[in-house]
Amino acid sequence: MFSHLLPEFLVERRSDRCIKCRVCERQCPNGVHHYDTELDLMFSDESPCVGCQRCVVFCPTNALSVYPHPTTYRPNASWTREKLQDLKKQAETGGVILTGSGNDKPYRIYWDHLVLNASQVTNPSIDPLREPMELRTYLGRKPDTLEVEVCGDRVSITSRLSPNVPVETPILFSAMSYGAISYQAFVSLAMAAKEFGTLFNTGEGGLPREMREKFGQNAVVQCASGRFGVDPEYLNSAAVVEIKIGQGAKPGIGGHLPGEKVAANIALTRMIPEGTDALSPAPQHDIYSIEDLSMLIYALKEATNYEKPVSVKIAAVHNVAAIASGIVRAGADIVAIDGLRGGTGAAPKAIRDNVGIPIELALAAVDRRLREEGIRHKCSIIAASGIRCSADVVKAIALGADAVYIGSAALVAMGCTLCQKCYTGKCAWGICTQDPYLSRRLNPEIASQRLVNLLRGWSHEIKEMLGGMGINAIESLRGNREHLRGVGLEGWELDVLGVKGAGE
Amino acid sequence: MRPQISERYLPEKDSQACGLFGVMNTAGERFGGEMAINAMANMKVRGNGLGGGFAIYGLYPEFRDYYALHIMFERHQPGAKEMVDEFLADHFHVVYDEVIPTNKKATVLNPPVVWRYFVSPRRHPEEGNNLSDDEFVVEKVMHINTRIDGAYVFSSGKDMGVFKGVGFPEEIADYFMLDRLYKGYIWTAHSRFPTNTPGWWGGAHPFSILDWTVVHNGELSSYGTNRRYLEMFGYYCTLYTDTEVMAYAVDLLMRRQGLPIEVVSGIFAAPMWDIIEHMEPERRELYKTLRMSYAPLLMNGPFTVIVAHHNEMFGLTDRIRLRPITAAAAGDFVFLSSEEASIRAVAPRLDLAWTPPGGEPVVARLHTKDYLASLTRAV
Numbered sequence: 001m002f003s004h005l006l007p008e009f010l011v012e013r014r015s016d017r018c019i020k021c022r023v024c025e026r027q028c029p030n031g032v033h034h035y036d037t038e039l040d041l042m043f044s045d046e047s048p049c050v051g052c053q054r055c056v057v058f059c060p061t062n063a064l065s066v067y068p069h070p071t072t073y074r075p076n077a078s079w080t081r082e083k084l085q086d087l088k089k090q091a092e093t094g095g096v097i098l099t100g101s102g103n104d105k106p107y108r109i110y111w112d113h114l115v116l117n118a119s120q121v122t123n124p125s126i127d128p129l130r131e132p133m134e135l136r137t138y139l140g141r142k143p144d145t146l147e148v149e150v151c152g153d154r155v156s157i158t159s160r161l162s163p164n165v166p167v168e169t170p171i172l173f174s175a176m177s178y179g180a181i182s183y184q185a186f187v188s189l190a191m192a193a194k195e196f197g198t199l200f201n202t203g204e205g206g207l208p209r210e211m212r213e214k215f216g217q218n219a220v221v222q223c224a225s226g227r228f229g230v231d232p233e234y235l236n237s238a239a240v241v242e243i244k245i246g247q248g249a250k251p252g253i254g255g256h257l258p259g260e261k262v263a264a265n266i267a268l269t270r271m272i273p274e275g276t277d278a279l280s281p282a283p284q285h286d287i288y289s290i291e292d293l294s295m296l297i298y299a300l301k302e303a304t305n306y307e308k309p310v311s312v313k314i315a316a317v318h319n320v321a322a323i324a325s326g327i328v329r330a331g332a333d334i335v336a337i338d339g340l341r342g343g344t345g346a347a348p349k350a351i352r353d354n355v356g357i358p359i360e361l362a363l364a365a366v367d368r369r370l371r372e373e374g375i376r377h378k379c380s381i382i383a384a385s386g387i388r389c390s391a392d393v394v395k396a397i398a399l400g401a402d403a404v405y406i407g408s409a410a411l412v413a414m415g416c417t418l419c420q421k422c423y424t425g426k427c428a429w430g431i432c433t434q435d436p437y438l439s440r441r442l443n444p445e446i447a448s449q450r451l452v453n454l455l456r457g458w459s460h461e462i463k464e465m466l467g468g469m470g471i472n473a474i475e476s477l478r479g480n481r482e483h484l485r486g487v488g489l490e491g492w493e494l495d496v497l498g499v500k501g502a503g504e
Numbered sequence: 505m506r507p508q509i510s511e512r513y514l515p516e517k518d519s520q521a522c523g524l525f526g527v528m529n530t531a532g533e534r535f536g537g538e539m540a541i542n543a544m545a546n547m548k549v550r551g552n553g554l555g556g557g558f559a560i561y562g563l564y565p566e567f568r569d570y571y572a573l574h575i576m577f578e579r580h581q582p583g584a585k586e587m588v589d590e591f592l593a594d595h596f597h598v599v600y601d602e603v604i605p606t607n608k609k610a611t612v613l614n615p616p617v618v619w620r621y622f623v624s625p626r627r628h629p630e631e632g633n634n635l636s637d638d639e640f641v642v643e644k645v646m647h648i649n650t651r652i653d654g655a656y657v658f659s660s661g662k663d664m665g666v667f668k669g670v671g672f673p674e675e676i677a678d679y680f681m682l683d684r685l686y687k688g689y690i691w692t693a694h695s696r697f698p699t700n701t702p703g704w705w706g707g708a709h710p711f712s713i714l715d716w717t718v719v720h721n722g723e724l725s726s727y728g729t730n731r732r733y734l735e736m737f738g739y740y741c742t743l744y745t746d747t748e749v750m751a752y753a754v755d756l757l758m759r760r761q762g763l764p765i766e767v768v769s770g771i772f773a774a775p776m777w778d779i780i781e782h783m784e785p786e787r788r789e790l791y792k793t794l795r796m797s798y799a800p801l802l803m804n805g806p807f808t809v810i811v812a813h814h815n816e817m818f819g820l821t822d823r824i825r826l827r828p829i830t831a832a833a834a835g836d837f838v839f840l841s842s843e844e845a846s847i848r849a850v851a852p853r854l855d856l857a858w859t860p861p862g863g864e865p866v867v868a869r870l871h872t873k874d875y876l877a878s879l880t881r882a883v
Contacts, residue, residue, distance in 0.1 A: 122802060123722075123725060123826070124721035124806065124826055127823070132776045138799070142796065146761075148763060154765055155764075155766070157789070161797075194760075371736055374737070376736060377736065377800070469725055471725045475729070475800065476725060476729050478729055478730040479728065479732050479800075480727070480732075482727060494512045496510070497512070498511035498512055499511075500512055504512075
């Protein structure tokens with residue numbers, strides 16, 4: 001079919017450097033590069049190029065450059081190149097435009113409008129290289145009061161406590177299911193979480209049996225609308241059980257793992273026949289109201305003997321604060337909130353780019369509402385979406401989060417370049433694919449080490465920032481908006497964030 | 505639930521440094537104010553003349569069964585006293601009241617009128633008997649402090665009282681003639697060095713509710729976290745000082761929940777996780793649970809606090825000891841001070857003087873030697 005689409009990227013090859021080693025040809029899953037044996041020449045067809053930069057990085061002679069295609073329509077602030085291309089795509093196919101990864105539209109990124117505090121004179125900053133600096137966080141419900149019995153020197157606790165799970169750094173890996181991502185990527189996340197003492201999230205695709213004993217204690221296992229892979233052993237192997245209600249990238253809609261990706265091991269893990277589509281309905285069909293949610297929360301607690309915190313993950317939508325309050329009252333021990341910029345393996349572009357609210361505002365609103373209702377301590381809050389660096393983590397905690405989930409950042413650490421083509425299953429980096437030729441590229445030993453390095457680097461930076469504020473334990477930053485100031489924000493935004501403007 | 509205004513509009517926290525002193529006779533003998541006053545004069549540089557105050561226990565033995573209310577009235581709001589009198593008459597039996605005598609020659613600026621009332625609760629039938637006397641008094645004190653402009657309750661405990669104001673502590677002592685008129689078995693004192701607020705007589709220390717008083721030297725970096733947690737339990741800050749947060753936290757954990765300071769110190773100045781991990785199993789479980797459950801009440805950043813109530817006075821510093829405290833003992837006297845020099849200045853013959861480590865409370869209790877517990881772990 002004759003397509004009206006312009007290519008997205010331009011591939012430039014410097015012939016003076018190219019040695020025709022054909023690495024680019026082998027590395028590209030989209031067939032951009034091609035070697036003509038008769039002419040002894042490399043050719044490129046840029047139209048399928050997704051700009052993942054795999055060939056550029058792997059070219060041994062730096063002969064390749066890939067950059068946005070300069071061909072453009074007449075510039076138009078309203079009818080942008082992207083809008084026109086989408087129109088043409090739909091005119092040609094009549095389908096829903098799919099995309100992957102997180103919202104890339106220029107909504108205000110509040111992290112970039114918040115600045116942090118530091119100690120000067122009236123209290124000392126603390127040097128994390130010389131003094132202890134603590135990031136350990138306990139996730140779960142805390143009691144209203146702690147009853148103790150004092151008997152001479154001995155003090156014993158008589159209150160009944162809810163289960164809590166410690167993490168050594170307030171950074172967890174977001175839900176990314178086996179099936180959406182490759183086995184290698186999935187194992188890499190598990191290995192890194194275990195090594196660093198934090199948690200990874202299985203997503204809704206189950207936890208392969210062979211991983212349960214080794215990695216269960218570092219796993220948040222999801223129970224989502226498709227109920228894939230959920231059985232008592234799965235639930236009991238985990239540290240935390242999470243009910244997935246929504247996802248920031250696609251609030252209100254379900255998921256669809258195409259049958260061609262459901263290979264033997266994925267089928268086994270998800271408990272579905274090989275080669276069948278794994279469809280996650282938009283809602284959980286046993287949860288049409290808050291009391292239904294409560295019943296599922298307690299069903300899962302029963303199934304796990306009340307030994308594991310139960311988390312409920314929702315997408316940040318307009319009345320997120322009231323919803324979160326209901327979730328806590330329904331019995332959840334953790335509320336995970338996924339904002340506007342949360343990632344996905346596949347979502348309709350119209351949804352990804354237009355539904356939900358920014359996590360910063362949602363988080364501040366939820367934290368405030370729970371405090372006003374006197375129930376903030378009854379749950380931990382995990383904030384997710386668009387956490388790009390350690391400073392974002394610090395700001396999220398100051399806005400009220402106990403911890404954050406990182407997805408995209410972890411993927412980037414493993415190799416991802418946010419080309420947004422996750423839904424094609426042809427990830428050149430071996431992350432978001434089930435093609436063994438591609439997924440083999442990701443070595444879990446190496447990828448997990450990159451993830452551990454990321455956690456270590458961020459943790460060091462968080463300690464530096466905490467020390468600067470004169471704080472030596474992360475819990476003293478939680479909800480501590482006194483350490484934040486807004487720059488370039490409007491009054492209503494500061495009001496919602498509960499943060500003063502800089503200089504105020 | 506409170507009115508829905510954004511936290512953005514809450515006032516900035518007050519920031520200050522200070523000098524503290526406390527002395528207790530563990531045999532319960534009452535003594536005069538010379539030691540406390542002279543010790544504060546010795547630490548003059550720790551204050552800047554914008555706040556000083558004293559708390560005295562065993563102050564009114566003749567009225568020991570009545571709540572002693574020390575209430576200040578701003579001179580520019582003459583209607584305040586009338587409103588308070590009316591309010592008190594409505595809710596209390598006032599057995600005696602008088603203006604607190606002052607030294608007209610003392611050098612203090614713009615002093616308010618300070619009045620003392622000895623009262624017992626008068627319950628209206630419709631109020632029921634749900635509240636204990638203490639809670640009843642707390643509620644009425646909060647009412648006066650937040651609803652009656654120009655009036656502020658310095659203290660509200662039985663057989664104790666707080667004297668405070670804007671000035672150096674020795675000036676306040678001179679103004680209220682503490683050295684001449686009063687005796688007690690515990691004296692705590694405070695000298696203030698605020699960096700960002702003008703002095704206000706009600707804002708000086710000690711900070712008090714019922715018979716609990718707090719003098720505090722510190723700058724809590726965790727203030728925002730602490731304050732937000734306390735709000736969930738009905739403590740709304742009105743002064744925006746670290747001390748207020750500290751006092752409310754003491755009230756919540758110690759008075760309302762009845763936790764002993766030995767436990768509370770494991771919350772305010774929680775041991776490091778590394779240290780907790782090396783404790784024997786029972787203690788490990790206790791400290792882990794305390795820290796986990798009360799994480800928002802970890803007082804992070806430099807602080808020293810001296811808290812007193814009947815029969816007990818204790819001092820505590822933050823967990824990495826960023827603010828100083830020295831303890832000493834001489835006979836039945838136990839001393840706590842920001843500086844050892846000020847103790848030696850007023851009690852040259854000491855049996856013992858020691859520096860407790862961060863997070864280790866020094867607890868002086870009537871008729872016990874509990875204060876020695878911290879000696880073995882002294883720095």
